[in-house]
Amino acid sequence: MASYILRRVLVTIPVMGIVALFVFSLLYIAPGDPAAVIAGDQASPADVERIRQSLGLDQPFLVQFGGWLWRILHFDLGTSIFTNLPVTSLIAQRIEPTLSLMMLTLALTLVIAVPLGVIAAWKAGSLIDRVIMAFAVSAFSLPVFVVGYILAYVFALELEWFPVQGYTPLADGFWPWLQSLVLPTIALGSVYIALIARITRASMLEVLQQDYIRTGRAKGLGQPSILFIHALKNAAVPIVTVIGIGVALLIGGAVVTESVFAIPGVGRLTVDAILRRDYPVIQGIVLMFSFLYTLVNLMVDVTYTLIDPRIRY
Amino acid sequence: MSASATNSAAVPPGLAIARQLPDLMQPVKVRRGVLGFLRNNPTVAIGAALLLCLMLIGIFAPYLGTVDPTAIAPAKRMRPPSELYWFGTDALGRDVYSRVMFGARVSLTVGLSVALLATLAGLAIGLVSGFVRWADAIIMRIMDGLMSIPPILLAVALMALTRGSVRNVIMSITIAEIPRVSRLVRGVVLSLREQPYVDAAIASGTRMPMIILRHILPNTLAPLLVQATYVCASAMIVEAILSFIGAGTPPTIPSWGNIMAEGRALWQVKPFLVFFPAAFLSITVLAVNLVGDGLRDALDPRMAKDL
Numbered sequence: 277m278a279s280y281i282l283r284r285v286l287v288t289i290p291v292m293g294i295v296a297l298f299v300f301s302l303l304y305i306a307p308g309d310p311a312a313v314i315a316g317d318q319a320s321p322a323d324v325e326r327i328r329q330s331l332g333l334d335q336p337f338l339v340q341f342g343g344w345l346w347r348i349l350h351f352d353l354g355t356s357i358f359t360n361l362p363v364t365s366l367i368a369q370r371i372e373p374t375l376s377l378m379m380l381t382l383a384l385t386l387v388i389a390v391p392l393g394v395i396a397a398w399k400a401g402s403l404i405d406r407v408i409m410a411f412a413v414s415a416f417s418l419p420v421f422v423v424g425y426i427l428a429y430v431f432a433l434e435l436e437w438f439p440v441q442g443y444t445p446l447a448d449g450f451w452p453w454l455q456s457l458v459l460p461t462i463a464l465g466s467v468y469i470a471l472i473a474r475i476t477r478a479s480m481l482e483v484l485q486q487d488y489i490r491t492g493r494a495k496g497l498g499q500p501s502i503l504f505i506h507a508l509k510n511a512a513v514p515i516v517t518v519i520g521i522g523v524a525l526l527i528g529g530a531v532v533t534e535s536v537f538a539i540p541g542v543g544r545l546t547v548d549a550i551l552r553r554d555y556p557v558i559q560g561i562v563l564m565f566s567f568l569y570t571l572v573n574l575m576v577d578v579t580y581t582l583i584d585p586r587i588r589y
Numbered sequence: 590m591s592a593s594a595t596n597s598a599a600v601p602p603g604l605a606i607a608r609q610l611p612d613l614m615q616p617v618k619v620r621r622g623v624l625g626f627l628r629n630n631p632t633v634a635i636g637a638a639l640l641l642c643l644m645l646i647g648i649f650a651p652y653l654g655t656v657d658p659t660a661i662a663p664a665k666r667m668r669p670p671s672e673l674y675w676f677g678t679d680a681l682g683r684d685v686y687s688r689v690m691f692g693a694r695v696s697l698t699v700g701l702s703v704a705l706l707a708t709l710a711g712l713a714i715g716l717v718s719g720f721v722r723w724a725d726a727i728i729m730r731i732m733d734g735l736m737s738i739p740p741i742l743l744a745v746a747l748m749a750l751t752r753g754s755v756r757n758v759i760m761s762i763t764i765a766e767i768p769r770v771s772r773l774v775r776g777v778v779l780s781l782r783e784q785p786y787v788d789a790a791i792a793s794g795t796r797m798p799m800i801i802l803r804h805i806l807p808n809t810l811a812p813l814l815v816q817a818t819y820v821c822a823s824a825m826i827v828e829a830i831l832s833f834i835g836a837g838t839p840p841t842i843p844s845w846g847n848i849m850a851e852g853r854a855l856w857q858v859k860p861f862l863v864f865f866p867a868a869f870l871s872i873t874v875l876a877v878n879l880v881g882d883g884l885r886d887a888l889d890p891r892m893a894k895d896l
Contacts, residue, residue, distance in 0.1 A: 294734030302746050313750055353839045368740070413882060415800075417875035419826045421833055421849065422867040429860055440857065528741030532830050546742075562746045566738045587627055 277446050279567065288574050295566045299559055300341050303333070314555045327357065331556070338356035353560035358552045363560035367542060373443045374541035377533065378526050380457055381465045382519075389469040390515065393476025394503055398482060408473060410577070420529040424463035431459060441538040456539075466534045468522050475518040479511035484536035486510070512583045520576035527565045613732060630887045636879030643873050649695035655687035658843045669861065676865040690842040691866050695755060695844035696873055702759045704817045706765040712813060714767065715774020716801060717775045719782065729775070732768040740765035744765050744827055744831035748836040758837050762824045773816055811888040819882030824872050829870050844871045 311328035312319070316350030319327075327333075332340050347354070353363035396408040415423075431442040436457050444452040483489065484507055492502045544563060549557035600606060614732075627634040646653065661683060668678040676685035718728045736745070738764075747761035781787060781804070792802050821873030832846025840847055845866035852862025 291733050291737055292728065294730060295737045296732055297740065302750060340766065414875065417878050418871050419829055420870055425856065425863050425867060433857060455614055457598055524739040527739040531741065531834060535834055539727045546745065547834045550745065550834060555749055558746055562738060562742045565742055570737045
């Protein structure tokens with residue numbers, strides 16, 4: 277197992293290198309002079325030149341990329357054009373709300389989606405199954421911000437159960453923190469829940485047809501024991517895979533959710549950076565989230581060996 | 590044997606004819622043609638009908654009682670929905686109904702273009718990857734790298750480097766969607782290559798381009814078509830998200846994401862500014878998803894049972 281994990285980690289390193297190369301070369305893929313685009317329409321030639329130099333765009337590509345990669349390895353994501361602060365400290369200031377939101381959403385999703393999928397598979401074809409699957413299709417079709425606005429309108433504006441907007445840091449107390457995150461979590465989680473519920477149902481349906489499930493029934497195991505111990509464990513690999521892939525949805529959705537609920541997180545930082553054309557900040561955020569996403573999927577791969585001892589590459 | 594034939598035969602005395610049993614299997618009615626397909630797959634029919642309505646709205650937007658969607662009228666700012674202004678007016682006095690109707694154009698154009706472009710590019714890359722061994726490793730590492738960047742962030746980064754326009758939005762979302770399509774095509778190609786009929790074609794001396802055209806391509810179409818609908822739905826959502834956070838279509842073009850972005854600051858007092866574009870966007874995406882789910886059920890019965 278140790279050698280599998282080691283090999284898996286080693287495979288991740290070149291992938292991260294390719295991600296870094298991509299994020300870096302985006303500047304060159306885009307048509308036109310990047311310095312002029314970042315400077316905006318009202319910029320003077322001197323401004324454009326200043327940006328060109330501060331981004332090092334006047335140097336050869338490989339020199340730029342090498343230097344950039346070297347700085348990344350030292351946790352230096354560059355300097356914001358607008359605020360002149362290091363991108364890493366900008367992200368560090370904003371990371372708490374975003375991580376809180378994403379972790380809570382992940383927890384909520386696992387608690388809701390997996391049982392929903394199991395029940396739908398158990399009662400496949402019944403009314404409950406149809407209702408759950410209809411919910412899944414509609415959740416897929418409702419964009420994050422639409423769900424966010426509906427929730428905010430009903431539960432914050434009309435019923436006044438939760439704050440409409442804003443974020444209370446965890447340091448100010450657990451309950452206010454949780455209260456400020458309930459609606460954003462549900463909004464962000466809706467698509468994710470639909471995704472996981474669907475894959476759980478599909479994977480469970482396959483497992484429930486296996487012989488050992490019939491054996492379990494024959495020897496008199498109770499329904500919960502069959503479903504949640506024997507079946508779910510064998511259905512877990514595809515579910516865990518999709519949980520990992522779905523983290524991309526969480527990351528993209530967090531940017532939007534934070535805008536809807538005015539949460540001062542990395543998503544808001546992204547939106548502000550777009551409006552100010554602060555490219556180093558955008559680049560830093562994209563790179564950080566991509567690495568995070570790669571690491572999550574690395575963890576998912578390692579989890580396989582814990583769930584299913586048969587997996588040995 | 591039909592009932593009338595049995596009845597006409599002479600019945601020996603003391604015996605009675607057994608009552609005819611109902612047919613255990615109802616005759617299967619074979620429905621053909623496009624209409625037959627739609628009757629067999631009501632999900633596709635409902636989705637397609639909705640989508641058709643929305644396309645007609647997009648095409649005939651200027652004739653649906655709309656006014657110039659960019660015409661500013663400061664005197665008539667933020668009117669609630671009324672007989673005159675069906676969906677109300679926004680902070681600049683523009684008619685929200687007209688803006689939403691014209692917004693259908695942007696959403697549908699982006700969704701359909703991205704679906705088409707990403708499918709074609711993904712098909713080409715997937716075919717090469719599935720057939721050319723040495724290229725496969727390189728292409729798949731590149732795709733791994735691209736797929737490691739969350740699609741919305743990739744599109745955001747690309748849009749930050751270009752000027753906001755519908756064309757650039759389409760290009761950005763297409764680049765973000767290509768890896769998933771090419772992975773799918775590659776997977777299908779790799780499994781098809783092992784099929785006996787492909788071996789037979791190779792053995793009988795069919796050239797590679799012909800094998801691809803005649804044996805591989807037709808078999809990738811069904812999963813590709815289903816994937817294309819999901820790409821379309823996702824592209825519409827990503828376009829709205831990009832416009833909503835200010836990295837999408839320029840503010841001069843009325844798109845649903847833009848209308849919502851403009852209504853964002855005021856939505857607590859004037860919820861209708863956000864409600865109407867949101868409702869139209871959701872219905873459009875739902876229509877595309879219904880078509881996709883229905884096509885998947887119709888084209889791949891094995892998956893239909895599970896998902």
